Amino acid sequence: MENEKTAVLTAYKGFDKDLKCKGFRYEIGKTYHHAGSVAVCASGFHACLNPLDVFNYYSPPSSRFCIVDAFGEIQSHHEDSKIASASITIQAEIKLPEIIKNAVSFVMGLVNASKTTTATTGYYAHATTTGDLANATTTGERSHATTTGESAHATTTGYYANATTTGERSHAATTGDLANATTTGYYAHAATTGESAHAATTGESAHATTTGESAHATTTGGRANATTTGERANAATTGERANAATAGAHAVACALGFASKARASACGAIVLVCRNSAGELLQIRASKVGENGIKPDTWYSLDAQGNFVEADDE
Numbered sequence: 267m268e269n270e271k272t273a274v275l276t277a278y279k280g281f282d283k284d285l286k287c288k289g290f291r292y293e294i295g296k297t298y299h300h301a302g303s304v305a306v307c308a309s310g311f312h313a314c315l316n317p318l319d320v321f322n323y324y325s326p327p328s329s330r331f332c333i334v335d336a337f338g339e340i341q342s343h344h345e346d347s348k349i350a351s352a353s354i355t356i357q358a359e360i361k362l363p364e365i366i367k368n369a370v371s372f373v374m375g376l377v378n379a380s381k382t383t384t385a386t387t388g389y390y391a392h393a394t395t396t397g398d399l400a401n402a403t404t405t406g407e408r409s410h411a412t413t414t415g416e417s418a419h420a421t422t423t424g425y426y427a428n429a430t431t432t433g434e435r436s437h438a439a440t441t442g443d444l445a446n447a448t449t450t451g452y453y454a455h456a457a458t459t460g461e462s463a464h465a466a467t468t469g470e471s472a473h474a475t476t477t478g479e480s481a482h483a484t485t486t487g488g489r490a491n492a493t494t495t496g497e498r499a500n501a502a503t504t505g506e507r508a509n510a511a512t513a514g515a516h517a518v519a520c521a522l523g524f525a526s527k528a529r530a531s532a533c534g535a536i537v538l539v540c541r542n543s544a545g546e547l548l549q550i551r552a553s554k555v556g557e558n559g560i561k562p563d564t565w566y567s568l569d570a571q572g573n574f575v576e577a578d579d580e
Contacts (some may be wrong), residue, residue: 274337277313280324299357306343310350317369318437319346326493326510328579333357363477366457369439374423538568
């Protein structure tokens with residue numbers, strides 16, 4: 267992909283809550299051009315071809331995401347699908363459900379591009395891979411996808427169809443009800459959009475996101491955030507600086523790691539702890555939103571005296 271001059275690529279870009287990236291504020295519908303050389307992580311406009319890779323740079327709880335067109339000179343990244351381009355058009359903002367569905371489609375599209383990709387479409391049909399960069403995809407009901415290779419993605423779209431990965435930066439995404447996604451690798455994200463379809467990660471900086479009703483998200487790695495948007499869909503984190511956020515009614519955001527934060531919407535609740543740098547538990551406290559001064563859609567941490575303290579959204 268390096269040094270492409272004319273291609274227009276559809277990609278995904280993350281921003282902070284004000285639609286800023288690296289201090290520059292973008293506007294939806296506008297096109298921007300970079301004067302000078304283009305280099306990944308150095309110059310040009312950056313985005314990711316794989317929707318889930320954008321979570322490597324902007325975590326779901328406090329970020330916004332857009333579909334963009336990248337064109338002009340394009341340089342690729344050797345670690346993931348990140349690219350740098352000379353020009354970029356910010357097409358439209360995209361929410362978590364669309365990101366996850368598009369991630370499934372992205373990996374499905376790799377089926378014809380890689381000899382190491384395994385794909386199934388039948389009822390009760392399983393897909394498994396063990397090779398580096400080898401993807402597994404399924405579309406049938408109750409058809410599981412598993413991978414163990416580094417950067418090997420697993421996606422499913424069927425009801426009860428689970429996706430599991432264990433490689434570093436290998437994402438798992440599902441769109442079916444009761445279809446779970448789990449990852450154990452560093453920077454390996456898990457995302458689900460189905461009702462009661464859970465997402466779980468154990469790697470550092472590996473985020474878990476769900477958008478279905480009663481679909482829980484859990485993480486255990488440091489800086490690995492858990493985000494849910496469905497009603498009664500809980501988010502829980504135990505890693506250091508790993509935040510939990512929920513947007514659905516009656517959903518609990520539980521952050522149990524050092525220097526972690528929690529945020530919940532109206533009719534929800536938060537659970538927080540205060541730990542010292544050694545990980546020792548100093549305080550723990552829970553509250554419904556609307557009680558004890560807890561406001562909806564606001565980040566909170568817990569201090570050493572057991573008081574809820576408003577936190578920034580970075």
